[in-house]
């Protein structure tokens with residue numbers, strides 16, 4: 577029996593000074609491989625809007641799509657903590673709807689949800705979800721769902737004042753009951769300062785070396801998504817080329833009669849063949 581990672585395990589890792597590892601996944605097989613590799617958190621990020629669905633921003637993905645991807649990933653994961661993103665506008669109209677939608681994600685297998693921002697309203701959503709048994713991960717710094725109000729893919733917390741503001745937000749998330757938070761795209765000194773001044777773990781993405789853990793979009797690290805690669809994403813493989821080259825070989829093999837081969841086909845028995853020949857002669 578595998579020992580499942582819970583929100584308590586994530587806090588324990590931070591307390592013991594062990595780095596928390598997290599990656600995104602959107603489908604069953606990838607989730608299974610990441611889990612088998614030993615990652616602590618698998619996030620169904622709403623980055624799937626761009627990476628898996630080809631949309632321009634995360635704004636276009638809705639509850640129905642997130643539910644389907646969350647369900648597939650949750651089936652693939654046996655050990656890691658499955659966290660799913662609440663899509664844009666699924667938790668903004670009113671708290672009751674937010675809790676209901678977050679609950680939908682747990683019903684399909686997520687063990688926690690992630691929300692962006694730290695307004696009074698978002699803090700209330702976090703409180704009410706947590707009270708209802710839905711663990712919540714926060715997300716501060718660059719928050720893609722606020723892209724249009726931020727005004728672009730801009731690094732956050734670039735001054736001491738901005739760093740203190742994010743720290744204030746981080747403390748509020750912690751008080752509201754968030755079990756961890758993502759810190760995205762900020763100078764590493766800012767992320768370090770925030771991490772050292774709160775109790776719950778911080779998971780960095782483009783936030784330097786001193787967060788409690790790190791997360792990246794798996795399609796970036798495997799080189800599968802090629803539209804753009806952020807500066808902070810390390811590429812461990814080149815699936816883009818691997819897939820393209822494999823497809824080109826396949827096409828070539830078909831066109832040149834090398835596929836399928838003798839080993840890749842099914843055959844009739846001699847008896848059936850004899851009958852067929854008799855039949856076709858009639």
Ligand code: KIV
Pocket residue numbers: 600620621622623624661758781791792793
């Ligand atoms: O949507 C996403 O993939 C995220 C990250 C933290 C990578 O929110």
